[in-house]
Amino acid sequence: MTSTSHRTSRLGRKRSESLVAYGFISIPMALFLFLSVGIFIYAVYISTFDWGIMGPTKNIGLDNYRKAFSDPIFLKAIRNSVKYALLVVPIQSAIGLYLALLVNSKIKGSKFFRSAFYFPSIASSAAITTLFIFLMAPDGVFNGVLRFFGVDTANLFNQGAWLSDSRTALYSIIGLNAWTTSGTMMLFYLANLQTVDSQFAEAAVMDGATRRQVFWYITMPLLKPAHLFVVATGMIGALQLYDQAILAGGADGSPDYSLMTVVLYIYNACFRKFEFGYASAIGVILFVIIFSLTVLQKSLFGSAAWKGDN
Amino acid sequence: MSKVRKYSFYSLLIFYSILTIVPFLWSLSTSFKPSDEVYQSNLIPDQPTMKAYATVFGKIQPNFQTLFANSLFIACGVVVLHLIFAALAGYAFARLRFPGRDVLFFVVLGCMMIPDQLRLVPMYQLLVKMGLINTGPSNYLAIFLIKAISAADVFLMRQYFLTMPKEMEDAAKIDGAGPFQLFTRVMLPNAAPVLATVAILTFQGTWNDLFWPSIVLQSPSHWTLPFGILQFKGQFSTDWPPIMALVVLSTVPILALYTFGQRYIINVQLASSAKG
Amino acid sequence: MKKAPIGVSLLALALTLSLVPQARAAEAVTTISVSTWGSSPSETSALKDAVATFESRNPSIKVDLIVDNDHGAQMAARFASKTPNDVFYLDAGVAQDWAAQGVLLDLMPSITTAKFNLTKFNASYLKPFQSGAKLFGLPKDANPLVLEGNKDLMATAGITALPKTTSQFASHAKALLAKGITPMCVDADINRLGAYFVAFGGGLASSTNKSLLSSATSKAGLEWAMTNYKSGAFKTPAQLSAGWAGEAFGKAKCAYTMEGAWLDPYLKDSFPDVYDSMIKGPLPTAKQAGSLAFTAAYAIGKDSPHPKEAWTFIEYMTGARGMTVWTSFGVAIPSRSDVATPLGYEVNGTVAKLATTVTTPAFKGWGDVVGAFNNEAKKQIQDKNFNVKKAAAAIIAAAEAAWPKG
Incomplete structure (x- = not known):
């Protein structure tokens, strides 16, 4: 391919290929530049203003950011969102992987189990959360099951009020979302598992590797693209927790702001206090958090999958 | 597999299936219960009634038919947009070489990290200036504009195109196919599984989305199903059967789509960077 | 092109003709949108019934009732797009926040012109909606x-x-x-x-x-x-x-x-x-x-498209007659002294009149x-x-x- 005799035609081909490529990406890139990058810059601009319902009043520089970091409720929201993401992502990824391995093995009814496991992922969060609130109520089904196993729920430290006790509310939502999202994560792992060549594993077994060794040294590394995708999308999704928080804890993320998330805080700044500039500033901070975590996680997993195969 | 192992394996599968299915059976059961049975723990209603369904098809404003039509229209529109733009961009990023490719792809990846809530204020301001926040039909355009393109879908599509063997392309090139023919005749037909995946995931995401419709759609005649559920829940606080009827009715299309499309989704191969 | 059968053409002509006078009458009718919240189906149907009495007395105004799920957030979105409803519920707790944003219409000019009597209202119910000499809402009821x-x-x-x-x-x-x-x-x-x-x-x-x-x-x-x-x-x-x-x-x-x-x-x-x-x-x-x-008011937005008709609506609904109709359904008790407490709500009415009952x-x-x-x-x-x-x-x-x- 590097022979010099073809250089001119290769150059010509390169140029026409570039033109074609620009043709392909022109509209998508224009949309990205307009709907995401442009909007992002506009958000940064708005975030430097005292901006109410009727529009901007005055430029206040970085005051919105200063205000954010001196508001204890906002700091609590950040802590909640990060804590939630750091807990829910590994749990839902691990369950997703485990489920994928389960249904990927040649078993009877794997199709049924696959559908069943994905089931919670398909309904809307509004519907699921409503259901969940019912199940987790002090006299709901969950406590009924606990009582069946001999747990005296009325004398538990939270009296069985899982969602209305600040010590268990966030963990309950983590449980809910690990349950609903793991189905999606299972799908991504399944997709990757289909591409994994079973020869490697078989060869390893022939060499005397144990199942555990095969899993950790062969299967796990081969699933790297799925790990990357599952953790990246999971993290971004988790930091945007909103529907479940407002449905279970109301706009204040009650009790004791234990369900106050960054996004819920943005929502409140916008629609309860009409501080559009302030809301934009929080949005920018959220972006910075997501960006840093993604970069961190990228360096943890290595960057191979982010690059092309040239 | 030993017998013990097999039994524990299956009981695990069955246990988790119960965890995933029973809550939904409860909502189905509740939708057929008369009001005074809602708080009882029986799964099969003693006196099943269709009253809740009569309510959602007739009494509520906007009724189920309107909500359903809006959800379907918006979801289908967004699916078409995502398919076109993700296929175009995904193909170019995966199979074509051009100056600035890595930079532009990095921009796309960056867009994946921009939270929707950051876009809330500026996007709304923009839509107002464009005159798209109104009670007329152009209000739908606002939703289509917000959701026109998805960086995640471009990423997924690119990863898939990366895995396609080069020989396939080369064969078509020898036959004298131009780049666009190559795209439409060779790449797209072979990308059916990933296209189906993008379509299904986009449909599902748009169908279930609550955030943007609740902010953008101004007229009740434009509302979508999840928004309708929430509205209805607000108005009829604890009248569970009709709420659950709406939940059931709004989940059925997604369930059908998934059952139909699952073989495509499963076949999607996430790109492996190891090859190439 | 195929010719339409003559019967169909005639039918179409007849339809067109029959629609013309109606269309003309419709021109004179203004539809105003009224956004509210509701805590029960009975409350919503009571409001519909009360609104119907308004419509029958004001044939030139039609009311389009909207029951919001999250009234505050939805109103904020509408204010920002400068498309607020003609009339909307205004909760006492947020009235001052909204007024500070400059999105509410001062009702005092209309009140003065219409010689609408404010003294019939319990002063403490008016207070949440007052800002200086301005009044941004008329209390629709009390509770x-x-x-x-x-x-x-x-x-x-x-x-x-x-x-x-x-x-x-x-x-x-x-x-x-x-x-x-x-x-x-x-x-x-x-x-x-x-x-x-x-x-x-x-x-x-x-x-x-x-x-x-x-x-x-x-x-x-x-x-x-x-x-x-x-x-x-x-x-x-x-x-x-x-x-x-x-x-x-x-x-x-x-x-x-x-x-x-x-x-x-x-x-x-x-x-x-x-x-x-x-x-x-x-x-x-x-x-x-x-x-x-607690109290809530009817208010008009600065950008509401039909302020005149909106005022006509508020004048009726917060007037003695409209409030009598609305409170007769027993969702709330009157905020006016000249409207009787509905039957079955005597306790609520008595408590409302106590000196030690304070508005939030x-x-x-x-x-x-x-x-x-x-x-x-x-x-x-x-x-x-x-x-x-x-x-x-x-x-x-x-x-x-x-x-x-x-």
């Missing part, structure tokens, strides 16, 4: 908290009448708890417990919007409430698996609750048996009688105080072994920390 009791559950513990004083409540609570019945369901919410601050001689905010929470009397009220939470005489709706106190009461999970007139139609809809065994009375008194009253504060930032109070209160209660004095002090401190400065 004080009263005590509701479930006769059947009370009878189980041998109780025949509602408790009149806090000490009577204490003995009722003991009797009910002995029978395994939760005495009272009330949320740990300043908009409920505040009634006891007043009953113990304190209050929420002074006339200049300064905090009264840390006064010894308010503190005594809060400590009394916290003692009840600790003994189990009070339970929050969440502790009883209910979305709100009315639901817990409807499910017969508590003998008493303290809500406003909105409870009645809700019970009638969802829990008719409990509705039949409900009795109402004033809240138990301590040093004095005490209750909180309404100033910019009050929402933050409510949020801080409620969050801290719920946090304190979740620990079963909380110390009453310490818990009350922590709640008051949290609320005062959120109090707007200056």
Whole structure:
């Protein structure tokens, strides 16, 4: 391919290929530049203003950011969102992987189990959360099951009020979302598992590797693209927790702001206090958090999958 | 597999299936219960009634038919947009070489990290200036504009195109196919599984989305199903059967789509960077 | 092109002709949109009926009623796009925040022109909507908290009448708890417990919007409430698996609750048996009688497209005739002195007229105080072994920390 005799035609081909490529990406890139990058810059601009319902009043520089970091409720929201993401992502990824391995093995009814496991992922969060609130109520089904196993729920430290006790509310939502999202994560792992060549594993077994060794040294590394995708999308999704928080804890993320998330805080700044500039500033901070975590996680997993195969 | 192992394996599968299915059976059961049975723990209603369904098809404003039509229209529109733009961009990023490719792809990846809530204020301001926040039909355009393109879908599509063997392309090139023919005749037909995946995931995401419709759609005649559920829940606080009827009715299309499309989704191969 | 059969053409012509006069009549009709919130189907249908009487008296105005799920957020979105509804409900608690944004229309010019008599309104119901000489809303109704009791559950513990004083409540609570019945369901919410601050001689905010929470009397009220939470005489709706106190009461999970007139139609809809065994009375008194009253207004936006027709609507709905029709359905009681309290709501009406029934504060930032109070209160209660004095002090401190400065 590097022979010099073809250089001119290769150059010509390169140029026409570039033109074609620009043709392909022109509209998508224009949309990205307009709907995401442009909007992002506009958000940064708005975030430097005292901006109410009727529009901007005055430029206040970085005051919105200063205000954010001196508001204890906002700091609590950040802590909640990060804590939630750091807990829910590994749990839902691990369950997703485990489920994928389960249904990927040649078993009877794997199709049924696959559908069943994905089931919670398909309904809307509004519907699921409503259901969940019912199940987790002090006299709901969950406590009924606990009582069946001999747990005296009325004398538990939270009296069985899982969602209305600040010590268990966030963990309950983590449980809910690990349950609903793991189905999606299972799908991504399944997709990757289909591409994994079973020869490697078989060869390893022939060499005397144990199942555990095969899993950790062969299967796990081969699933790297799925790990990357599952953790990246999971993290971004988790930091945007909103529907479940407002449905279970109301706009204040009650009790004791234990369900106050960054996004819920943005929502409140916008629609309860009409501080559009302030809301934009929080949005920018959220972006910075997501960006840093993604970069961190990228360096943890290595960057191979982010690059092309040239 | 030993017998013990097999039994524990299956009981695990069955246990988790119960965890995933029973809550939904409860909502189905509740939708057929008369009001005074809602708080009882029986799964099969003693006196099943269709009253809740009569309510959602007739009494509520906007009724189920309107909500359903809006959800379907918006979801289908967004699916078409995502398919076109993700296929175009995904193909170019995966199979074509051009100056600035890595930079532009990095921009796309960056867009994946921009939270929707950051876009809330500026996007709304923009839509107002464009005159798209109104009670007329152009209000739908606002939703289509917000959701026109998805960086995640471009990423997924690119990863898939990366895995396609080069020989396939080369064969078509020898036959004298131009780049666009190559795209439409060779790449797209072979990308059916990933296209189906993008379509299904986009449909599902748009169908279930609550955030943007609740902010953008101004007229009740434009509302979508999840928004309708929430509205209805607000108005009829604890009248569970009709709420659950709406939940059931709004989940059925997604369930059908998934059952139909699952073989495509499963076949999607996430790109492996190891090859190439 | 195929010719249309002559019959079809004639039919089309006939249709067109028949539509013309109607279309002309329709030109004179203005449709105004009115956005509201609703807590029960009965409430919404009552409003529809009241609106229908307006439409029949004003054939040139048609009303398009919208029931919002999250009225505040949806109105904010509409204000930002400069497309507010012609008329909308304005909650007293947010009125000052909205007014400060400059999105509300001052009603004083219309009031002056129409010679609309404001003196018929209880002044404290007007106050939340006033800013200087401007008035941004007319109170559509009012709603004080009263005590509701479930006769059947009370009878189980041998109780025949509602408790009149806090000490009577204490003995009722003991009797009910002995029978395994939760005495009272009330949320740990300043908009409920505040009634006891007043009953113990304190209050929420002074006339200049300064905090009264840390006064010894308010503190005594809060400590009394916290003692009840600790003994189990009070339970929050969440502790009883209910979305709100009315639901817990409807499910017969508590003998008493303290809500406003909105409870009645809700019970009638969802829990008719409990509705039949409900009795109402004033809240138990301590040093004095005490209750909180809530109000909401009809308002017009600065950018509302039909301000003239909107005013006609408000003038009717908040006038004696419109308010009589609306309150006759028993969702709320009148905010005007010249409208009689509806049948079956005499208790609510009497409580509303008491001098010690105070309207909830309404100033910019009050929402933050409510949020801080409620969050801290719920946090304190979740620990079963909380110390009453310490818990009350922590709640008051949290609320005062959120109090707007200056």
